[in-house]
Amino acid sequence: MHLSLPKTFLLLLMVTACSRPATTEESNGLTSNDAYGEETVTAEKAKLVRAIEVASGTANNVLEATANVESLDIVDVMPEKTEPVVELFVEEGDDVKAGQLLAKLRNSQSQLAVNEALVRVSEAQISLGQAQREYDRDSRLVNAKGGASVLSQRDLETRMQTLETSKTTLQAAEFALDTAKLGLKQCDIVSPINGTVTLRDISMGDMASPGTRAFQVIDLSAPRVMMNRPQRELRSLRVGQKLSATSDALPDVVINGEIERISPAINLETGTVKVTAKLNPSAQLPNGILVRIYLILDSHPNATMLDKRALINEGEHSYAFVIRDEHAFKVEVFQGFTNELNVEIDERTAINKGELVVIVGADRLKDGDLVSVVTE
Secondary structure, three states, rough: OOOOOHHHHHHHHHHHHHHOOOOOOHHHHHHHHHHHHHHHHHHOOOOOEEEEEEEEEEEEEEEEEEEEEOOEEEEEOOOOOOOOEEEEEEOOOOOEEEOOEEEEEOOOOHHHHHHHHHHHHHHHHHHHHHHHHHHHHHHHHHHHOOOOOOHHHHHHHHHHHHHHHHHHHHHHHHHHHHHHHHHHOOOEOOOOOOOOEEOOOOOOOEEOOOOOOOEEEOOOOOOEEEEEHHHHHHHHHOOEEEEEEEEOOOEEEEEEEEEEEEEEEOOOOOOOOEEEEEEOOOOOOOOOOOEEEEEEEEEEEEEEEEEHHHHHEEEEEEEEEEOOOOOEEEEEEEEEEEEOEEEOOOOOOOOOOOEEEEEEOOHHOOOEEEEEEEEE
């Protein structure tokens, strides 16, 4: 058979291609594309996670509670007479001393009563002085020696009765004067304690009356908080125990204090015990402000502290992924004291200080997975 030259050349090329020796990849059943794909699968097995180092710190068992700041000295100041208000001397927020004048009521009638009582006392004093002189004179006459007296013993006794009546009249006048002065004093509304005026319930011209509050004065110098705690906490509480308090109304302010007393009686209805703590603020606290109290019951220094972001809760158990040799291993966590950011782990937890634990990406991990770590 006769073949043309182009056809003969094409046939030679096909024979040469079929007889080419196989490469290593081809002899192993892999093409170059297959080898590249294997490398890609191996790289994708390393899962990207964020991790943080397990640190050392102090673990505290902290009792947290909320309470309102209270003062033990809160006084509602009430008028003692029914009279209109003619003068006001203080406003809400003013600091006052015990006995300081807060307001004045109309006192014209009371002043007249005092003046009248003074007159009565003066008259009684004059009458007493005259009765005393008459008694002394008659007594000398009756008791004179060597001479007859025109006065009998009965006359002297009459003088004595007049003298005693004058003394009684003077005492009554003095009592009436004291009563009138008291009535005049009651026209002044004064503070019974050192403190701060927190309420003013009267205005100029108002008719003040007994039993109606005019002012409220609170001693803000020694604020307290009262907490009702479960009786099971009694063994951890003691007088003098230090605490701190914060308030949303006073950001970045920490108030120190201590337990002042613990009630010796337990409330049978609630099973709680009343704990009173004294606060030592650097500035005056508003009465009634809500504070959050932190009381350290126990402390573990140099504890192993785990970031709470590393915790994985599964039912009643907690776990964390610890990174060793570029692999993540799931470890059960046994917790101790906790705070807002960290949890203490005890010696049963197979995690050591300085090791890395996963805080982001743990939800995609299985025990033993290869990981690529970004540290925080």
